[in-house]
Amino acid sequence: MSRRGYARRERILAVALQEFAENGYRGASLARIAERVELSQAGLLHHFKSKERLLVAVLEYRDEMDTRRFDLASLRGAEALRRLADVVDYNARMPGLVQLFSVISGEAVTGDHPGHAWALERYRRLRASMADAFRSGVEAGEFRAGLDAEALADRLIAMMDGLQTQWLIDPEQVDMATIFRGYVDDLIAGLRP
Amino acid sequence: MSRRGYARRERILAVALQEFAENGYRGASLARIAERVELSQAGLLHHFKSKERLLVAVLEYRDEMDTRRFDLASLRGAEALRRLADVVDYNARMPGLVQLFSVISGEAVTGDHPGHAWALERYRRLRASMADAFRSGVEAGEFRAGLDAEALADRLIAMMDGLQTQWLIDPEQVDMATIFRGYVDDLIAGLRP
DNA sequence: TATAACCAACCGAATGATAGGTATGTGGCC
């Protein structure tokens, strides 16, 4: 891939991210994306062979950015939870990213959706990572023994994602970042041995 | 409206609910809904003048069923929270209803979506209702004074909705009802004066 | 009781827009 081609792909991914976030997978149109990148539709499909592949590429692109910015898996105990609250803080300043995630994972509950595999994988990875954090917190004496790490991880993820949806629908009423941090703080306090 | 017409409308609403749940608003097609109701597309549009109106009718239809089944607003304190856990129990046996809600509120984060007003209204009503429950719990001496009723309500709704999405995407790993009840029980225990 | 008027409940066909995707060609950079 040439330098020019590479730059174009980045452009396409950025625009497609916005369009998918705005309209969902089904609602987004290749024609509109192409127009915004100043390309013909066929030209767009030269870079990504189908709409489905474009979505997958966008999701991977987003995941890659996230992983680079926050290395959650390497943290343990309360520190991991606080870092997750940092992620939410960051997201609160990036409504586009949150909206992409929210719209796509809403659509992707259907098994045949092209984003389904991604959503499933993301949940499992995040759940495993947070469950580890709870367990390592126990080992470190930070959290009381006997906690249900998987259930706590599920709750944490549900809280994060649920607040995102609420915040997107009603941004004036819902202070996502503050509420999430409040939950995390209460959780840490409640788990002390 | 004739008896026959009324029955037809009910049929349409039931089928449309499934289709919107399956494919979202944008992904659903009037042609397919009409086909399943054994009606021409024009015949379908005789009963509901546009796709948008059909969606709104479906959402209202679902809300009405819910309201009839669970009268959340009249309950107070811990009782209201436990009743919400009952709702989640019930939902766990009705994946279609949960999916409708999940898909539509995912799509409806965009302001111009025909379900946006519904989603906004639903959040605000539910938040007010649950915040009241927390406050009345304080008055009854069930919960400690000084709690942030609105924030707790937001958390509760986020938890419920977030778990629904997780459950739909990964039903084998996520036991929505149990996890939610666990959260509610912990919450009630943690709020004791 | 017969009939005229009306209306809900449809249907078939057509509309214009838009969808994703393909086949074929071409200009420019390495």
Add this chain to the structure above:
DNA sequence: GGCCACATACCTATCATTCGGTTGGTTATA
């Protein structure tokens, strides 16, 4: 010269919606 990065042109499918009708039953009137 060869390949990457496109464009033009085109295809078929599907979309929501509209129009102009036809039924069959109900209601009001004479």
